[in-house]
Amino acid sequence: MAECLWFLFYDKKLLLLEEAKQFHGIPLSERAPLPSESRIHDLGHFQGIPCKALHIAVIPPEFPCALTDLRASYDILGRELYLLAGKGSQLIHWDCSTQFCSWCGAKTHAATPLSKRCAACGREFFPLLATAIIVLVRKGDSILMVRANNFRGDYYGLVAGFLEPGETLEECVRREVHEETGLAVKNIRYFGCQPWPYPNNFMVGFTADYASGSICLQEEELCAGQFFPRNALPNLPPPLSLARQLIDWWLEHPEDQPPLR
Ligand SMILES: [Zn+2]
Incomplete structure (x- = not known):
């Protein structure tokens, strides 16, 4: 039996072992480090090693481990292992529900x-998967940034929202920007996408240009929002987010269109 990397989840948190330093706390062993009656989910491979996810119902008190929030695990694991953890989290959520x-x-x-x-x-x-759009709206040397009422930190993000039945992604971009800020946008272009396992979202990122209108915030969702010039940006969203990838790309390529994928 080959050794596997085990992504163990307990109460939506990822279990990390201090002694498993090689893979930032993800246990490497032939068998699951803790017994479980839940189904084992295959996640693919990391550096040729099979990766599996499992939901743990009970952690023995003497078991030496730490529990980490999935978002926080990005800083510990790095992008590749974090994405595998996210896949495991989504599959366990689906299985349980x-x-x-x-x-x-x-x-x-x-x-x-x-x-x-x-x-x-x-x-x-x-x-x-619940599909959502996120869009970086440019206006000259500024971008539109908003603070949602449910943001946990003190940062600003980009306009985002869920795709509705019968809608295309581009229609969703236009609708969300208009509903949340009262603005019209043009030149909508695909930027990139990423899984967002909280618990089962899929984010599709776009850029767009301001077309017309003045800002009128949707107060049920947003507590603040405005165009920020590049030299006076507020606190930015965390690096794991597609919002941050869009902003970082714009800072480096202010005049460009998104790259072909
Ligand atoms: Zn039935």
Whole structure:
């Protein structure tokens, strides 16, 4: 049996071992370091090593470990291991939230690694993602930054929001900017995307240019928002976010369009 990297989650937190220094606390062993009755999820490989995720119901008091918030684990693990941890977190969330059929209430069982089937009515359930857009709006040498009421830190972010049924991503960008700030935008271009496992979102990033209107904030969602010039930006969102990647890219390439992917 090959050694695996084990992403163990307890109460939505990632379990790290102090002695597992080689992989920043992710345990490396043939078998799971703690017993669990939950399903083992395959996450792919890291440096050729198979990676697996598991939900732990109980941690023995003598077990030497620390529990880390998934967001905070980015600074400890680095991007590649953090993305694997995020994948594990999403799969565990999906597994836990689809124990029973949402149509008839019967128990579901695993059909494939990424699907479950209802034992009674046969309906299938796959991991669902909630798609959201995030957009960097430029106006001359400034960008539009906002503070949402639910932000945890003292930073400003970019306009973001969930895709609605029947909508294209570009329509979502126009609608969210207009709903949140009252502005119209043009020249919408794809920038990049990333999983956002809180708990099951998928972020798609865009750039756009200011077209018309004056700022009128949607107060139910935002407590502040304005155009900030590049030499007077407020506190920026954390590096793991697509918002920060957009802002960092703009700071380096103020005149450019996003790169082809
Ligand atoms: Zn059913």
